[in-house]
Amino acid sequence: MEKTNGIHYIELSNNFIRFDAVSQLTNVFFDDSNKQIFAVRSGGATGVVVKGPVEDTVITFCMSDRGGAIRSIKFSPDNQILAVQRKENAVELVCFQGEQPLLQDIITHQVKTLIYGFVWVHNRELALISNTGVEIFQIVPEKRQVRSVKALSISIKWFAWCCDANVALLCTNEGNTLIPVIIKQKVITKLPKVDLGNPSREVMESKVTLGRVYGVLAVLILQANSNSGMMEVEVHLLNGPGLAPRKCHVLRLSLVGLFAINTVDNLIVVHHQATGTSLLFDIALRGELINDVTYHSPITPGRSIKPFGLKLPSLSPDGQILQCELYSTNWVLFQPNIVIDAKLGCMWYLNLAIEPLCHLISDRIRLTEFLLQRCSGKHMLLKVLQQLIDEQYKGTLLPVLETIFDKINKIYASWVQLELQSQTAQPSNVKTTVSKHAAPPIVLIEQSDMAQILQTIAERPYTESVLMLYLQSLNKYNIAAQEELSKMIISELIRNRSFDTLRRLVSYSMLQESKSVACFLLAHSDVNSAISQVAIDMLGKIQAHEIIIEVMLGQGKVIDALRLAKNSLGLDKVPARKFLEAAHKTQDDLIFHSVFKFFQMRNMRMYETTAFPKAEQCTEFIQHFNNTFSADSTIKMQIS
Numbered sequence: 001m002e003k004t005n006g007i008h009y010i011e012l013s014n015n016f017i018r019f020d021a022v023s024q025l026t027n028v029f030f031d032d033s034n035k036q037i038f039a040v041r042s043g044g045a046t047g048v049v050v051k052g053p054v055e056d057t058v059i060t061f062c063m064s065d066r067g068g069a070i071r072s073i074k075f076s077p078d079n080q081i082l083a084v085q086r087k088e089n090a091v092e093l094v095c096f097q098g099e100q101p102l103l104q105d106i107i108t109h110q111v112k113t114l115i116y117g118f119v120w121v122h123n124r125e126l127a128l129i130s131n132t133g134v135e136i137f138q139i140v141p142e143k144r145q146v147r148s149v150k151a152l153s154i155s156i157k158w159f160a161w162c163c164d165a166n167v168a169l170l171c172t173n174e175g176n177t178l179i180p181v182i183i184k185q186k187v188i189t190k191l192p193k194v195d196l197g198n199p200s201r202e203v204m205e206s207k208v209t210l211g212r213v214y215g216v217l218a219v220l221i222l223q224a225n226s227n228s229g230m231m232e233v234e235v236h237l238l239n240g241p242g243l244a245p246r247k248c249h250v251l252r253l254s255l256v257g258l259f260a261i262n263t264v265d266n267l268i269v270v271h272h273q274a275t276g277t278s279l280l281f282d283i284a285l286r287g288e289l290i291n292d293v294t295y296h297s298p299i300t301p302g303r304s305i306k307p308f309g310l311k312l313p314s315l316s317p318d319g320q321i322l323q324c325e326l327y328s329t330n331w332v333l334f335q336p337n338i339v340i341d342a343k344l345g346c347m348w349y350l351n352l353a354i355e356p357l358c359h360l361i362s363d364r365i366r367l368t369e370f371l372l373q374r375c376s377g378k379h380m381l382l383k384v385l386q387q388l389i390d391e392q393y394k395g396t397l398l399p400v401l402e403t404i405f406d407k408i409n410k411i412y413a414s415w416v417q418l419e420l421q422s423q424t425a426q427p428s429n430v431k432t433t434v435s436k437h438a439a440p441p442i443v444l445i446e447q448s449d450m451a452q453i454l455q456t457i458a459e460r461p462y463t464e465s466v467l468m469l470y471l472q473s474l475n476k477y478n479i480a481a482q483e484e485l486s487k488m489i490i491s492e493l494i495r496n497r498s499f500d501t502l503r504r505l506v507s508y509s510m511l512q513e514s515k516s517v518a519c520f521l522l523a524h525s526d527v528n529s530a531i532s533q534v535a536i537d538m539l540g541k542i543q544a545h546e547i548i549i550e551v552m553l554g555q556g557k558v559i560d561a562l563r564l565a566k567n568s569l570g571l572d573k574v575p576a577r578k579f580l581e582a583a584h585k586t587q588d589d590l591i592f593h594s595v596f597k598f599f600q601m602r603n604m605r606m607y608e609t610t611a612f613p614k615a616e617q618c619t620e621f622i623q624h625f626n627n628t629f630s631a632d633s634t635i636k637m638q639i640s
Helices: 354-360 364-371 377-388 398-423 447-457 463-476 483-495 499-507 515-523 529-541 545-554 558-569 576-585 589-607 619-628
Strands: 010-012 026-031 036-041 048-051 058-061 072-075 081-087 090-097 107-110 115-122 125-130 133-140 145-153 156-162 167-172 178-184 187-190 208-213 216-224 231-238 245-252 259-264 267-272 277-281 288-290 293-296 309-312 320-323 331-334 338-341 346-352
Touching: 026 072, 026 338, 036 072, 072 115, 081 115, 090 115, 090 125, 107 145, 115 156, 115 178, 125 156, 125 167, 133 178, 145 187, 156 208, 167 208, 178 216, 208 259, 216 259, 231 267, 259 331, 259 346, 354 364, 354 377, 364 377, 364 398, 377 398, 377 447, 398 463, 447 463, 447 483, 463 483, 483 499, 483 515, 499 529, 515 529, 515 545, 529 545, 545 558, 545 576, 558 576, 558 589, 576 589, 576 619, 589 619
Parallel strands: 245 293
Antiparallel strands: 010 346, 026 036, 036 048, 048 058, 072 081, 081 090, 090 107, 115 125, 125 133, 133 145, 156 167, 167 178, 178 187, 208 216, 216 231, 231 245, 259 267, 267 277, 288 293, 309 320, 331 338, 338 346
């Protein structure tokens, strides 16, 4: 990692797009819906080059200059119809065959209104937004027809468009009201207006940005604070009843001047041209709550975008590097994270550099909250956790770890619950549609992830404390400990001879109850006899009676094993040879006599004779009994 990356948390993408720069002959347009950039030479007569959303996606064609400068140009989603606006009241529709235009079949659609702009809502449906409202038209290329399919009449001053949500924000002439409108195929849905607080307040188009933050459409309005004069951003989220916009957050910029806004990885990035810095805001983090509105300060002090060197064409192997001017007056920003320098001929995507931010946010709990919401946050969060439990901290940050574990496991528990619900079988008489699996959280830290980290601190003085903290956090959210973690905890407790703690964990079912874990306990039973009993207790919980019987026989507890076998397996399923052999190995005549008599009584009950069936292969034990005990022996013991 470069040194400069340590102080820059926003950077321009390396997979940028080069295009013909703006000149006297070339005009440049951008379609934010398709993420395509158009370089139009001589009105299209000498060529149109379309690039995007990536560098190697290129469409090249020529079209006739029909008079009048191009105001807007956009492809339909399938790139088969090109809409071009040259006049304020008309749009030309050029059909394509492959990647070449059918210039002889141009459809000109003229209206009696002043067109502010247009957006494609379907491969064959175009919405025109004019001073008198919104109207959706269906294009029928085969018949060279344009049909109106839906319209909304409203007096409009200007509009903003969010392609991700198919929502237009209309500023009306009546009281400068801001009204969100959903525009989809054959549908126009008017939503409740944005509450600006003051009816006489006027909002300029340049001060409004539409974007999606945490899956919710946000109307971002830049304005000056009435008291301090410093600029701030109002965040109106369309998450109220009926998607009503609600003023939920205010971003305190503490600056004045020119600003531009992007959204990157659910962060609101506010660029300040005068200082050449970018401020990061996360509305998911805690802030100052005033009258149900949360006021946020930047996550860290503003910093510049990472310098970007552009390699210029050169015959030299090394080439020349041009350091791009950051926050240039030639920059134009589009949502969510696009920067275009039309004069330089470059289009970048803004990216978030997570690692430098981790060094700038000293509060580890706040950093955890931040990373849990970032797409690339998992790797860094695991790295932060590794640092917190590392040797240098020697367990002194346990209270911080406890809080972090709770935040991680709260999300983990929600995901586990969703998974269980999706796997729950429905009754056969209930009709269900094929349901999609729930999307996992942005960052999901599972037990397997934690196990890899916790393994690195095995056999340290504070390891048991860290493991118990994590286990308690899992238990708080009703998450069952898995096998790997359970064995790790068992090993640490045995190493520290914390047998009482081990017994309590098994008693309260805080470790995984399985044959594998019980056998793992038994493998360490030579350390202390209490471990064996803990293992038997666990096996009893899962009714693994056959294993318990084997353990008891191995310990010489033949009478106890026989009693358990009789009660759990049933009289007819108790193997005589196994128990007689175990009794014989004890070299205790009383035990052998009791076991032998038990099976004689069983034989009498099942076969009406005291003789053993040949299939049980008990001849040697019958001989031993006859040799050891006389016929008139008075030793009597029954097994109940």
